[in-house]
Amino acid sequence: SNLVYDWVKAAILFGVVNTVACLDHLDPPQPPKCITALYVFAETHFDRGINDWLCKYVYDHVGGEHSAVIPELAATVATFAITTLWLGPCDIVYLWSFLNCFGLNFELWVQKLAEWGPLARIEASLSVQMSRRVRALFGALNFWAIIMYNLVSLNSLEFTELVARRLLLTGFPQTTLAVLFVTYCGVQLVKERERTLALEEEQRQDKEKLE
Known part of the structure; x- marks a missing residue:
């Protein structure tokens, strides 16, 4: 509920500012992505303006294509170091920065592992539906x-810690599996929505080329 509240607050504030900016024919940053649609650390942000700035001048500048382990580590450390200074250094911010920095790097490690020969061949043998x-x-x-x-x-x-105990220990395994199943269905819906939007964008670009 805290995350949803924070997102709604950001969405309303951004919505008002964006509306005024658009009336002045400006191109403001997009509103934050809904927290329920986030399943990738690289897309986790509430303030798109700050996120765009950090990506442009720090994260993408240092990390390049974000395909190499060492540059990605340097990029995430630099990005969250600046973010820590922006938020105000304290123990809880240090912990938050470390966890999110680890999350970004862990995603790349898993991606590299998935590209490893044997695992890549296993995924290639799966159907598109099963891979998804x-x-x-x-x-x-x-x-x-x-x-x-x-x-x-x-x-x-x-x-x-209370939420973690509730998810992992209380009612295990029924509650834990039920929550994961609902989350899995939600991720599938988000992925389908992203696929649909990508197809619509591709069709729009094709029409523009024909015109």
Whole structure:
């Protein structure tokens, strides 16, 4: 609820400012992406203006294509070092920065592992639907990692521990599996929405080329 509240607050504030800016024929940053649609650390942000600035001048500048482990590590450390200074250095911000920095790098490590010969051949042997199901399962786990990591900064370490206990221990395994299943279905819906939007954008570009 804390994350949803924070997103709604940001969405309303950005919505008002964006509307006024558009009336002045400006091109303001897009509103924040809904927290329920986040299952990738690289897309986790509430303030797109700050995120765009950090990506342009720090993260992308240092990390390049974000395909190499060492440059990615340097890029994430530099980005979250600046973010820590921006938010105000304290223990909870240090922990939040470390966890999110780790999350970004861990995603790349998993991607590199998936590209490893034997695993790549296994995925290639799967159907498109099954490959998407496997990726959605990992996306569901990643979704809760994002939630837990950001609860640290938006609430407290004690509350985060309470949520973790509720998810992992209370009612295990029924409750845990039920939550993961619902999250998995949500990730599938988000991925389908992203696929649909990508197809619509591709069709729009094709029409523009024909015209």
